[in-house]
Amino acid sequence: MPTAPAPSVNAGQLALLIPVGSDTYALPLEAVREVVVDPRVTELPTSPAVVRGVFNVRGDIVPLLDTALLLGLRPVIEEPYAVLIETAHGIAGLVATEMPMTVRLSESVGHSDMEGTTETYLVGDSRLAVALDVSTLLSPARISR
C-alpha cells in the first residue's frame, strides 16, 4: 500500500507550481503522479460543475477537476494541462492553464485564508504561489457540494 502523500507542501520542499488563470498554486511534488498535456476530456453530464469531465490515463478513468471552481473562483475556460494527483479517494486531475514547473519553496510569506489552501510562498522575483491542501480540496464532499 502506498502511503498517503502529504496533503500540502511546506517550506524547503519540492513543489509543483500550477498556473490557473492569473494565479499560481503549489502542490507537494510527491503527490503529483504526472502532468498530461492536452487531455482528451469527455464531458460528464449531470455531474457537479467542478467536474470538467473524465479522461483516460492508460486505461484508468480519471475525473478532471476545475482547480479554480474548487477554490470557489471563476471557472477556467480551457484545460490545456491536467496535473494527476494521488488522493485518498483515487487519482484525480487538476486543470492547469499553463505548463506547470517544479521549484523548491522558500520560507512562507504569509498564511492563506482561502479554504483549501495553507500558506503563501514567494516564487521567483514577484510571483506568489498559494499551497493547496489536497486532502481538503479533493474530497467527495467538496466536489459534490
Added chain:
Amino acid sequence: MSGSDPFPEGDFQRLFATEAEGRLDTLVDELLELEKGGANPERVASLFREAHTIKGGAAVVGMPHVARVAHALEDLLEEVRRERRGVDTPLIDSVLAGVDAIRSLIPLAVAGEDHELAAFEAEQRLRIAVGGPPVAGEEAAAAPVPTGPDVAVAAALPVAAATLPAEPAVGALGAPPPTAEGPTGAAACPAPLSAPPEVKQAGPPRGVAARRPATAAPEPPPAPPERPLAPPEPPAAAGASSTAPEPSDDRGDAAQALDPVTGQAPPAGAAVSAHAEPARPAAAEMVQMPVHRIDELVRLIGEASAATLRLGSALLERLERDPSGMTEYRDLVRSLNELQELALRARMVPVMSLAPRLRRAVRDLARETGKGVRFETRGEDAEIDRGVLDRLADPLLHLVRNAVDHGIESPDERRLRGKPMEGMVRLHAMQLGSEVVIAVSDDGRGIDVARVREAAGSTDHTAMEMDDEAALYLIFRSGLSTATRVTGVSGRGVGLDAVRASLNAVRGRIEVRSDPGLGTEFRIAVPITMATLRCLVINSAGQAYAIPLHSVRAVLPPQPSATVGGRAMTMVEGRPVPISSLASVLGTGNGVEGPSVVVAGLTRSHAFRVDDLVDQRDVVVKGLGELIPRLPAVAGAGVQPDGSILLVLEAAGLIERARRMDSGDRSVEAAEGGRRDAPVARRAASILVVDDALTVRELQRSIFENAGYRVSVATNGEEALTLISEERPDLVLTDVQMPRMDGFQLTEAIRGQPALASVPVIILTSRGSDEDRRRGLECGADGYIVKSGFDQSALLSAVEHLLGAER
C-alpha cells in the same frame, strides 16, 4: 521482503475467513441432509472433518477463540461419530448454533475486535449439547425420535443449570416442530415449475429494431403453450394425501438408516481421512486466491489489449503497415481476447454455492412457522461472477423466506386442498446466453391478485383498472404488503421493492408468475458478469453514449410526438410512452429530430430522441471513482480502443430525471441554478446509516441511494462518530442496539458537539416502548421510527422533511 510481503497476517485471516465460509456452508448442507436422511456414517465423518479443519485453520491464523468453538463443535460431532450421541433435532440445532457462532466470530477476529466472551458462551453451549440423548438404537427407533426438543432439554437442563445458569439450554433454542414433518423421501410433491425459465434470450439483437423483454411487462413465453405452473398431481404415496404421516414411516426410515451405523462404525480417529468427498475436484487441483488478484489480472489483460490496439494504430500511422494484415498482430489480439475470457471465467462461482445458506433459511423458517418444507435445487452447473452472486444473496434469501412464510400453506390447509403435506421451495438456476436466470418457485397458495389490487388501491386508483398481470407487478412497489399478519419474517411491506432495488444494482430484472392455489415463481435474470456489458451506442449532442442493451426495448425512426397533459408522448406498440430529447435531459443540448431509443426502467418506459444510432458494442464498464458523487443517470464508463471514453447511461436514473423535468418539477434546473451541470439538490444531501445488521444497513443504503442521496454506513456509534468527524453528514439514521456505542449514546454525542447540533438524527429501532421513545427524544433525536411500523415511503418522507427543515 517485509514491506512487500504478499501475505501479511491479515490476508491469511481473510483467506481463512473465505475458506471457513465455504466449509461452514458445507457443514450446514451436510447437516440438513443428515437431518433429512437419518444417521449416515459418511455424513457424520464429513461433518466432523469440516469442524476439524476449521479448528486447525483458526488456530493457524491466530484465532484461538474461534478454534475453541470449532473444537467444541468437533467434540460434539465426535460423540455422534462414536455413536454416543444420537442425531435428533436438538443436536442439529446445537450444531447449527455452533456454526452460526463461528460464522459471527470470524469477522470479529479478523477485525481484531474482542470476541472472547461470545466464544466462551458458544463453546459452553456446545459442551452442554454433548449431554444429549444416547444414540438411537432399536429402542430409540421405537420411540418417535424427531418430535421435539423435549428429550434434549430434559437431558441438557441440569447441566445447563450447573455451568451456565443464565444461558438457555441449547436444545430449547429452536421452536418445536408443531406437527410431524411429512415423509421426507416422498416423491409426491409436484414440481411447481415444470418448464424451465423461459426468458426470451435470442442472443443480442442486431437490428435497429432491437427489442428485449420489458421488465415491467414480461411477454408470455414464446413457444410452449403449456401452463407455467403444473397443477399438483395427486401424491403418489397414499399416506401423504390422507392424514398425517404415520409414525411408522419415520421409524422405518430411521431404522434403515441407522442399521449401517451399528454395522460399520469407522475406527476412532480414522474418519478424518476415511471418506473422500465425492463429486468435488481433488484438493490438489484447486487453488484458492483472493478475488482482488483475479481482478488485477483482468485489469492487466485489459491494459495489454488497449496497448496492443495502440500499437496497431502506431504501425499504421508511422510505418504505414496495416496491422490487420499481419498474422502476428492478429494472433496477439486473439490470444489476448481468449486470455481475457479465461480470466473473467476465473471469477465465476456456481450459483448453487448460495444454496446452503438458503436451505438453512428454509429449514429454520419452516420450523418457526410450523410448516413442512422441502428445499430443492437444480442447475448445479450454472456459474456467475462472484461479485454478482454476492449481490444476489440477500434478494434470493428474501424470496425464499417469502415463499416459506407466505407461499407455503400450513400442513392442515395443504391437506384440505389435497396437496402433499410437505410444501416445496425450489431454486433453479440456468445460463441463457449472457445471462443467468434464477427461479425461486413454491407450490403454495399463490399471490392473491385481488388483495394486491386492494392494498395498492388505497394509494393508486389506477390499480383497480389494471389487468391481473399488471396488478401482480404492484407487489414490487414500496410499502405494499398483503400479509394481514405481520410475522417476524415478512409482511411489513419492506421487501420486494428492496429485492428489486438490489437487482437493479446488478443490472438484473425480476419477473413473477403466480397461479392461485398452485404456486408462485419469481425469476431473476442477471448478466453473468458485470465486467462487460452489451450496449447500444448512440450520438447525442455530438457525443457518443452507450445504453445497456438490456434496458433498450425498441428503437424508433424519427416520428412526431403529441402533447398529452403537457407531456410529449409517442406511441410504442400501441401504447403512449413519454418522449424527451436525451440532450435536454442530460443538459448537454436541445431537442433533436433524430430516431428515438425506447428505454425500460423497472417500472416504466421512456423514449429518448438522439442524433443518430451508431452500433452495438461490448463495453468493459468501469466505475467513475470515489471522488465523483454517484450520478443516477450514468452507470459508468468504458475506455474505447482509440483511447476515448464512452459513457454508459443508466436507464432508471435517466427516466427518473426525464420525468422530473417533464412533470414541471423545476428542482432539476433550479438546483443547477446557473451552474453547468450541477446535480439535483437532494443528491448532494448525505445520510449516515448506522446499524450493526448488514442487511438492514444495506437495505437502507439501497433505499436512500435509489432516492438519490449519498449514503455512508457505520456499524456502531463509535464508527459513526469517526465518520462524522471526517465528513459531516446532512442526516444521521441510527439503530439503537449496537455494540460499543448504542444509538442513544451516539445521539447524545452528536448533540454534545456544537458543530453538529443542527444535524438531524432519526432513531430507527425494533423497540417500540414508550420508555425508549421518550429516551430517544430526550437525548436529542429528531425522529423515532419503529422498525415494525417502518415503510420505505414513510422513512423517505421523514428524511425529506427533516432535510428540508434544516436547509
